[in-house]
Amino acid sequence: MIYVDADACPVKAExxxxxxxxxLRMFVVSNGGIRPSPNPLVETVIVPDGPDVADMWIxxxxxxxxxxxxxxxxxxxxxxxxxxxxxxxxxxxxxxxxIGNVLATRDLMTDMRAADPFRQGGGKPFSKADRARFLDALERVVRAAARHV
Known part of the structure; x- marks a missing residue:
């Protein structure tokens, strides 16, 4: 199965x-605002508003x-x-x-943003190359997941 944390996800179609x-059965989980897919393999799950409700569901x-x-x-x-x-x-x-290093970096960046209220985040726009890189990675991960079952 594939679970998608769908709020602000730019790769749902991919x-x-x-x-x-x-x-594969897919669960697209959000707290609303997304159009359900007619695909019978895709189940749109709308969770109540609240902090981390979609995350907990997944x-x-x-x-x-x-x-x-x-x-x-x-x-x-x-x-x-x-x-x-x-x-x-x-x-x-x-x-x-x-994941340990990624969590530590996330926490460090959260602390840096809190210490400097003028620090502006914002990443680069999501490009075609990003989409292609994601598709390639997803294909590899789906095949690896099939071997783990």
Whole structure:
């Protein structure tokens, strides 16, 4: 199965394309504002508003061999602990080997932003190259997940 943390996810269509090709059930989880897919393999899950409700829904259900798409680092950590394979929207794999460093960097950046209220975040726009990199990474992860089951 594939779980998508769908709020602000720029690659929902790509996940659906790869998931459909592999005949995988997909859960697209958000607190609203997304259009349900007519694809019978895609289940749109709308959770109540609230901090981390979508994250909790996903983390409570993923198991070994599932694939999770998220940019949320604490959610990724919980999913990895449950045996899931995790990809960020840019195609970066989050694993047992790198999640500790990623969490530490996230915490450091949160502290730096809190210390400097004028520090402006904002990343670069999501490009076609980012989309292609994600598709390639998702294909690899889906195949790896099939071997873990």
């Amino acid at each position: 996940v659906e394309r790869v998931g459909t090709r592999h005949k 983390a409570d259900r993923v198991t070994k061999g599932d694939v999770v798409i998220t940019g949320d680092i604490p959610l990724a950590d919980r999913c990895i602990a449950n045996g899931a394979l995790v990809l960020k929207h840019n195609g970066e794999a989050l694993t047992e080997k790198n």
